[in-house]
Amino acid sequence: MKRSIQNIVIDAIAFVGFILLTTTGMLMHYILPAGSRRFKTICGMDRHEWGNIHFWISVFFLCCLAVHLFLHWRWVANIFIGKSHERSGLRVALVIIGFIGVLVFAISPLLSPVNETNVERQGCDLCLSQDHKKIQVRGAMTFTEVAEESEVSVEYIIEKLGLPEDVDKKEHLGKLRKEYGFEIEDVRRIICEYKTKHP
Known part of the structure; x- marks a missing residue:
């Protein structure tokens, strides 16, 4: 293949990669934002799956640039x-x-270095008084168990998370988190806010 044709092919592929990189980035930032409490998908894929596609497009785009620099x-x-x-x-x-x-x-x-914050302890220290016991919220727990532990109604937590009323209250939070796009910290925050308003 002639050098000029190689350049055209590589540049065209790199341009397509750049466009896809830009569109997937905008999609995740504006349409499927981080921390969304509602379950959103595009073409059957949620934000995390689009993030994987965005990553591999960036790797592909970097390879195209490397080939382009090699040819020139x-x-x-x-x-x-x-x-x-x-x-x-x-x-x-x-x-x-x-x-x-x-x-x-x-x-x-x-x-x-990656800094990890003890979110559970921080959340309890911020909004739970000394009269309340520390509330455990883990991915292995269900909404029903969280409600019993925190003495906050299941319906209130689900409403604040923006989840449908018929969500399975006996399913583990870890699985529901992936399905509906909320975070365990969101549940802790809702409980803490409730405890602050209703001491």
Whole structure:
């Protein structure tokens, strides 16, 4: 295949990847936002499934860019290095330092430590008085068990979560969370808010 045709094919594929990357990103940000309390799907897929597609499109797009740079490597090298003269070494050093800086900046979030907050303890400390026992809310519990533990009605919790009234109250929260898109912390927060308003 001629170099010009290769360039056209790679550029066209990369452009399609960029468009898909943009549209899936906008879809997750505006149409299927994080923390949505209502169950939303597009084409039968929820936000997490679209997030997987978004990730693999980004990997594909990165590969296309890598191939594009490989095919134009000689041109890129000429732009940054230029003709050999007294300052060629300085220019090459600046290019290398700049590339390393961008690389470190890009991967630093991946290497940063993950901080986990004890949400359950924090939530109880914020809104439960000393007269209340600490309330346990876990994914293995059902709405019925949470209601018994917290002394907050099932109907109130379900209403505040924005779930349908006929939701299975004896199903584990972990499974319902995936199905309806709420978080366990949402349940804790609703209970804490109720306890604050009804001490």
